[in-house]
Amino acid sequence: RKEVEQDPGPFNVPEGATVAFNCTYSNSASQSFFWYRQDCRKEPKLLMSVYSSGNEDGRFTAQLNRASQYISLLIRDSKLSDSATYLCVVNIVYNTDKLIFGTGTRLQVFP
Amino acid sequence: EAGVAQSPRYKIIEKRQSVAFWCNPISGHATLYWYQQILGQGPKLLIQFQNNGVVDDSQLPKDRFSAERLKGVDSTLKIQPAKLEDSAVYLCASSPRQLAGGPTDTQYFGPGTRLTVL
Numbered sequence: 001r002k003e004v005e006q007d008p009g010p011f012n013v014p015e016g017a018t019v020a021f022n023c024t025y026s027n028s029a030s031q032s033f034f035w036y037r038q039d040c041r042k043e044p045k046l047l048m049s050v051y052s053s054g055n056e057d058g059r060f061t062a063q064l065n066r067a068s069q070y071i072s073l074l075i076r077d078s079k080l081s082d083s084a085t086y087l088c089v090v091n092i093v094y095n096t097d098k099l100i101f102g103t104g105t106r107l108q109v110f111p
Numbered sequence: 112e113a114g115v116a117q118s119p120r121y122k123i124i125e126k127r128q129s130v131a132f133w134c135n136p137i138s139g140h141a142t143l144y145w146y147q148q149i150l151g152q153g154p155k156l157l158i159q160f161q162n163n164g165v166v167d168d169s170q171l172p173k174d175r176f177s178a179e180r181l182k183g184v185d186s187t188l189k190i191q192p193a194k195l196e197d198s199a200v201y202l203c204a205s206s207p208r209q210l211a212g213g214p215t216d217t218q219y220f221g222p223g224t225r226l227t228v229l
Contacts, residue, residue, distance in 0.1 A: 004153075008151070042222070043202060043220035043221060043222055043223055044154065044202075044220050045220070046217050046218070087153050087154075089153075097142060097144075097159070097206060097208055097216055097218070098156060098159065098167055099154075099156065099218065101153030101154050101155070102153050103151065103152050103153050104152075104153055
């Protein structure tokens, strides 16, 4: 079983739609959780951290369910510029910064 | 602020040849990482340095891959000899982390080197 699993997509949605991505992780000792965004042929960039209480940044909302070992990302009012691959990322050991990346979920927003 | 610099951006070699990649992290960042990203997959950590010491190289194929970070700033990653399955993007990242403990620092990635092994 992979340490971090995501649906690879692609998710094709029209502008203005709401889309949700899910991610599961296998190691219950995982400490920190993130979503990174990667544009085609570009480097990954941190989108947001994910906290147990859930957190929101504009149109983006991240949720963490430790009991189910499940992370989600919700994008509201999708824009063309949201088209990218969204990587679910987990840090297993609190102070080592060793990140485990999922394979990513590709989002394509069309006009 | 200047970002993480990498060179070359692209490299094409034949199998069994050698290749080296260079990375210059963000100024003042103590921790440097090399990742391998194969097409359709997420980045996989190869090696992590803190200053000029190795923190984690458990996933580095040491029979053919080597990396160094002399003087705790720039780093080079070498593959010798290359195999077809080494075709990937090699990403360098850095983070400010100086001391152990505390929440995970954000990692800042360079543009990567796209390696094609024929």
